[in-house]
């Protein structure tokens with residue numbers, strides 16, 4: 566099997582990086598259509614407008630809230646009418662995924678400007694498409710990665726710290742899922758084999774989380790941008806993105822997709838659900854007790870969920886867990902990349918056991 570490794574074109578990160586956005590984007594065109602989170606639109610737009618209008622003609626539009634086929638079509642029509650030569654996405658994961666899909670529909674370059682370090686969405690050639698009411702629908706695989714990913718760590722540090730923690734939850738899955746694909750010889754997101762570069766970057770992602778995660782979150786809570794904070798933003802955004810896309814996904818993201826089926830958990834972020842998926846997947850795949858201990862302790866230290874209650878699923882019943890497991894084990898899901906056969910019953914048991922262990926640890930402390 567061939568291996569394939571994918572990268573974003575230019576990855577730019579640092580304090581006040583926004584100042585160079587217009588100059589960077591103008592390398593790819595002279596008109597741009599910006600898709601912004603409502604929060605960005607109301608509170609931050611003047612900063613982006615200033616840097617972009619120095620070099621480009623700009624139209625901006627507020628993101629409707631869900632990365633659905635309907636929303637992509639709505640925005641693509643507007644961007645097309647504006648003759649946009651570049652699309653820019655500014656905001657959180659779903660806004661960015663939507664901008665990528667809009668750029669793809671118009672066949673123009675895309676610049677991705679995350680305002681949160683909460684998911685591994687920015688760097689990948691992938692959009693996760695949901696139904697208009699927020700259930701996972703499908704992965705849209707794009708022919709190319711974003712031309713630009715620009716991360717202003719001043720902006721990231723001004724967002725609520727829970728987003729940084731959620732990003733670490735998403736990044737926490739990266740090494741375990743890539744490692745599963747490596748061991749099983751399962752394909753990465755391109756359908757080809759992962760490369761040693763991708764697996765090494767995925768492992769580095771986990772090492773950075775353990776070494777700097779807690780310190781970075783403390784700095785973020787105090788509104789301080791430190792080297793540790795920069796390392797975690799890079800782990801959450803660049804390494805997690807490269808690691809999942811070119812290393813491959815496994816059970817944790819499949820379980821996340823299953824959890825999106827339960828209405829009660831809709832307010833919990835992608836990273837929080839993925840983190841719980843990691844815990845269940847480690848138990849399901851019989852990882853060493855010391856490793857499971859290390860991962861629970863890490864999650865507890867940065868307030869990532871380790872119990873059903875913490876993902877708004879207190880009192881969840883067997884039937885609902887079976888719904889989660891059926892979605893997680895659907896044909897084509899990445900859970901089948903694990904190095905052992907997985908079925909619905911094993912997923913249900915792993916979910917129950919992950920919650921029980923999380924509760925027992927809390928009672929003991």
Ligand SMILES: [Zn+2]
Pocket residue numbers: 684685735818835839
């Ligand atoms: Zn993810």
